[in-house]
Amino acid sequence: MPILLLADHDNATLSDLTAKALTAASKIGGDVHVLVAGKGAKAAADAAAKLSGVSKVLLAEGDDLANNLAEPLAALIVSLAGTYDTIISAATSVGKNVLPRVAGLLDVAQISEIIEVVSADTFKRPIYAGNAIQTVQVAGAKRIITVRTSSFAPAASQGPLAAVEKISTAALSSSLSAFVKDELSTSDRPELTSAKIIISGGRALGSAEKFEEVILPVADKLGAAVGASRAAVDAGYAPNDWQVGQTGKVVAPELYIACGISGAIQHLAGMKDSKVIVAINKDEEAPIFQVADYGLVAGLFEALPELEKGLR
Amino acid sequence: MKILVPVKRVVDYNVKIRVKPDGSGVDLTNVKMSMNPFDEISVEEALRLKEAGKADEVVVVSIGPPKAEETLRTALAMGADRAILVETEDQVEPLAVAKILRGIADAEKPGLIIVGKQAIDDDSNQTGQMLAALLGWVQATFASKIEIGDGKATVTREVDGGLQTIDIKMPAVVTTDLRLNEPRYASLPNIMKAKKKPLDKKSPADFGIDTAARLKVLKTEEPRGREAGIKVKSVAELIDKLKNEAGVL
Numbered sequence: 001m002p003i004l005l006l007a008d009h010d011n012a013t014l015s016d017l018t019a020k021a022l023t024a025a026s027k028i029g030g031d032v033h034v035l036v037a038g039k040g041a042k043a044a045a046d047a048a049a050k051l052s053g054v055s056k057v058l059l060a061e062g063d064d065l066a067n068n069l070a071e072p073l074a075a076l077i078v079s080l081a082g083t084y085d086t087i088i089s090a091a092t093s094v095g096k097n098v099l100p101r102v103a104g105l106l107d108v109a110q111i112s113e114i115i116e117v118v119s120a121d122t123f124k125r126p127i128y129a130g131n132a133i134q135t136v137q138v139a140g141a142k143r144i145i146t147v148r149t150s151s152f153a154p155a156a157s158q159g160p161l162a163a164v165e166k167i168s169t170a171a172l173s174s175s176l177s178a179f180v181k182d183e184l185s186t187s188d189r190p191e192l193t194s195a196k197i198i199i200s201g202g203r204a205l206g207s208a209e210k211f212e213e214v215i216l217p218v219a220d221k222l223g224a225a226v227g228a229s230r231a232a233v234d235a236g237y238a239p240n241d242w243q244v245g246q247t248g249k250v251v252a253p254e255l256y257i258a259c260g261i262s263g264a265i266q267h268l269a270g271m272k273d274s275k276v277i278v279a280i281n282k283d284e285e286a287p288i289f290q291v292a293d294y295g296l297v298a299g300l301f302e303a304l305p306e307l308e309k310g311l312r
Numbered sequence: 313m314k315i316l317v318p319v320k321r322v323v324d325y326n327v328k329i330r331v332k333p334d335g336s337g338v339d340l341t342n343v344k345m346s347m348n349p350f351d352e353i354s355v356e357e358a359l360r361l362k363e364a365g366k367a368d369e370v371v372v373v374s375i376g377p378p379k380a381e382e383t384l385r386t387a388l389a390m391g392a393d394r395a396i397l398v399e400t401e402d403q404v405e406p407l408a409v410a411k412i413l414r415g416i417a418d419a420e421k422p423g424l425i426i427v428g429k430q431a432i433d434d435d436s437n438q439t440g441q442m443l444a445a446l447l448g449w450v451q452a453t454f455a456s457k458i459e460i461g462d463g464k465a466t467v468t469r470e471v472d473g474g475l476q477t478i479d480i481k482m483p484a485v486v487t488t489d490l491r492l493n494e495p496r497y498a499s500l501p502n503i504m505k506a507k508k509k510p511l512d513k514k515s516p517a518d519f520g521i522d523t524a525a526r527l528k529v530l531k532t533e534e535p536r537g538r539e540a541g542i543k544v545k546s547v548a549e550l551i552d553k554l555k556n557e558a559g560v561l
Contacts, residue, residue, distance in 0.1 A: 069478065070441070070451050093471040097453045100406070100438035104445025109407050109526035112436045122530065127434050128323070132331045132338055135530040176450035177480045180466065184474035193472070197560070222561075230490070240456070240470050240491055246432065247350075247490055249472075255560040265328060272538055276558045278550065284543075293541035293558065296550050306547040311561070 002031035002055070004080060006089035006098070009036060009044035011066070016194050019051055019154035021090035021147040026155065027117035028086055028143075031055040034162075035080070037073055037169075039066035045164045052159030062169040067179035068094045074101040076169060081106055081142075091146035103144045110144040111136060113250075115151035129246035129269035149193060150252035150273055185241060192242065195225030197255045200244055200271070203231040204260025204281070204300060211237040214304040215259060221311045227251065227271075229261045245270035260300045263288030280304070313423035313460075313482075314369045315358040317392065318413055319351040321376050321383040322433040335531040347383045350428025352390075353488045356495040357458060358426050359391045366460040367424070369393050373416055375409055377401055381511065388506035389498030395511040400523060406434075408516070408523045410442035415519030417447060422483065424465070429454050429487040440487035450480045454489040 003025045008015040018034070025032045032053055036045040037060040045059040058080070064072035077087060077098070087102060089095030091113045103110040115133070116124035122137045123145065192198060199219050205211045211232065219226045228238035230245050244251055246269040256274035261267060263279070263286055271277070272291055279292035282299045289295040296303060323329055323338075324346040330339045347355075358370040372387040374380040375398040384395035398412055417425060427440035444451035452458075452467035456475065459466045460482075469476045470489045480486075498506070516523050544550045554561045 067476070067478075070444075070453070074445065093454065093469075096437050097441065097451075100441035101445040101451060103407065103438065104410060104442030107407070109405055110436070110438050110442075111527065112438060126535070127532075128329045128338060129432065129435065130535055131329050132532050133535050134532050137528040137530055139526060139528060175481070177452070177478050180477040180479055182471075182474065182476050184471075191473075234490070239474075240489075241472065241474050246435065247430070255554070255558075266325065272535075276554070276560050277538075277541075278554070289543070290540045291538045294550055294553055295541065295543045296545075296547065297543065298547070303547055307551070310547055310551045 001083065001085040002033050003028060003086040003088060004077070004084040005032055005034045006077065006087070006095060007034050007036045007044060007048050008090050008092045008094055009038060009041060011038045011041040012043050014044045014047035015090070015092065016154050017090040017092055017149045018048065019157065020149035020152045021088060022051055022053055022155040023152040024114060024117055024147040025086070025088050026053040028120050030086070033058055035060065035077065037065045037076055039063060047157070049162040049164050050157045050159060052156045054159065054162045056162055057164045058167050059164050060167050060169045065169060068098070069177050069179060070098050070101050071176050073098045074105060077102045078105045085141055086143045086145065088145045088147060090149045095146050099144055099146055106142060106144070108140065108142045108144050109138070110146070111138065112146050113148040114145055115148050129265050130272065131265065148250055150250050185239060189219060190223065190225045192225045192227055192244070192249050192251055195253050197222050197224035198227050198244070198251055198253045199224045199257040199259065200227035200229065200261060201232055201238065201259050202229040202261030203235055203237070205232065205237055208237045210301070214300055218304055218308045218311070221308050229264070229267045258288050258292070259304060261288055262286045263291065313367045314371060314420060315361060315367045316417060316420055316422035316425045317351070317354045317358050317370060317372050317387070318427055318439070319355065319372050319374050319383050319387050320348040320428070320431045321345050321374065321380040322348045322431055325349055325432055331532055331534045335533055337532050345379070347386050348428050348431045350430060350488050352495040353490070353492050354426040354428050355387045355390050355392060356493045357488060360493065361460060371396065371420060371422070373398065373413065375400065375404055375412055384511060385506050386498065388509045389503040390496055391502070394509055396514060397511060398514045398516060400516050402523045403525065404523045405525055405527065406436050406438035407442055407526065408521055409439050410446055411521045412516055412519050413443050414446045415521065424483060425485045427485060427487045429489055440485050444485035447485070450484045451487070452478060452480050452484060453487040455486050456489050456491045458486060458492070
């Protein structure tokens with residue numbers, strides 16, 4: 001039976017995390033159908049149709065689906081579930097919100113945040129903030145899976161064009177919840193989860209002003225995304241959507257620069273799969289140095305401006 | 313309105329866990345256990361709603377071994393009114409937890425269930441959403457702000473890229489994110505008082521729930537280790553290494 005992949009998109013553009021989840025779906029095997037649910041989402045559906053490995057795109061549009069509210073989206077997926085044995089999504093805030101609801105409605109266990117497809121019914125996933133890796137096998141006919149996208153390369157966007165089929169969204173209407181507003185941070189910097197370079201700041205920065213003053217210029221010079229430790233977020237130095245860690249975003253860029261971050265377990269869980277890790281910290285005993293490829297024991301307020309000047 | 317708050321006993325978030333060498337799981341002997349941090353936030357939020365006059369009773373529930381009573385006593389010491397312990401020695405998967413909680417919700421009829429967004433042991437992030445599905449209730453996950461109105465609530469959610477605000481009809485399931493509040497510490501007098509607060513004991517069978525695992529854990533292993541690299545002496549040396557050795561600049 002084919003696999004249903006829930007696309008992550010903002011109607012206008014398809015998130016590249018969907019291309020990564022597609023790689024995981026393709027490894028499970030079978031035709032992959034991508035579900036694009038939204039409103040005015042033709043552009044996102046067309047982008048999904050170009051991804052290699054997609055055999056069909058289902059486009060479901062309606063007012064209820066415009067804002068990714070869990071109830072109508074889960075109802076839509078459940079209405080399609082009969083012909084699919086695997087329902088899969090990137091572990092984004094949309095996937096994490098809606099797939100367990102689908103699993104509850106279908107009475108199926110969910111496997112969260114897989115990092116490897118061992119075989120069609122066996123997967124690896126991290127537990128305890130990535131300090132242990134479980135191999136789990138699914139019993140039963142249906143699988144519901146979210147994918148930790150930092151562990152999979154994106155599928156190419158040059159496949160033969162898949163057909164886009166419009167599907168009916170009648171009888172979804174849910175009056176249980178209503179969208180009020182989105183307050184999304186607007187930034188010219190790359191997204192954390194897809195950036196090649198990330199520079200992150202910790203509590204050692206001391207204030208939101210200092211965070212901006214020393215981290216952002218280096219980020220701009222490098223074309224890097226900006227991250228933060230939970231401690232820095234808790235202290236109000238950085239917004240929550242910058243948080244990297246067990247309870248924030250999990251990232252695996254080419255280069256991760258941790259500035260004034262001690263290296264708590266919960267932070268390491270979010271970045272230790274980065275290709276190259278740099279740690280800058282004035283405490284030479286900080287645990288972050290145990291995972292860093294390059295460590296610099298130095299004060300941030302001297303080292304970061306110097307780094308910014310040195311990058312040409 | 314009554315608020316129901318499930319709490320889970322997990323390995324303390326400061327503990328560096330050890331994987332058993334035979335791959336059979338994580339070694340939990342003599343490890344410090346605590347309330348799941350997100351559940352502490354849930355308890356705190358429920359108490360604040362009660363203190364603000366939006367709720368009249370806070371009931372905490374835990375599903376786990378007899379020692380989970382300690383976790384419930386902690387919640388009672390924080391200020392919850394009474395507790396329910398569903399005793400089982402099994403590892404209960406989120407779906408079965410949600411089914412037991414549905415049974416409790418059917419009996420208790422809460423107006424709001426506040427669930428931690430994920431437990432820091434299995435990192436599943438499923439139970440609240442599954443519970444909402446089973447009850448046919450609305451869900452508002454990853455909440456950083458909850459405002460209770462008349463028969464409805466306005467919840468601000470932490471989503472990728474920022475915040476989303478939604479209006480929900482009650483009854484509802486809300487799952488908590490980190491920035492919702494800062495949980496209180498229980499005072500000594502309250503810890504003493506908590507020992508006398510009512511605690512009901514139940515079993516999964518009381519709710520007709522089979523807790524048999526749907527997922528088979530084949531093995532548990534250490535993650536691929538990462539070795540410490542080198543220390544550089546200066547920013548100039550760092551830039552040189554990144555350009556010429558690592559090739560990432």
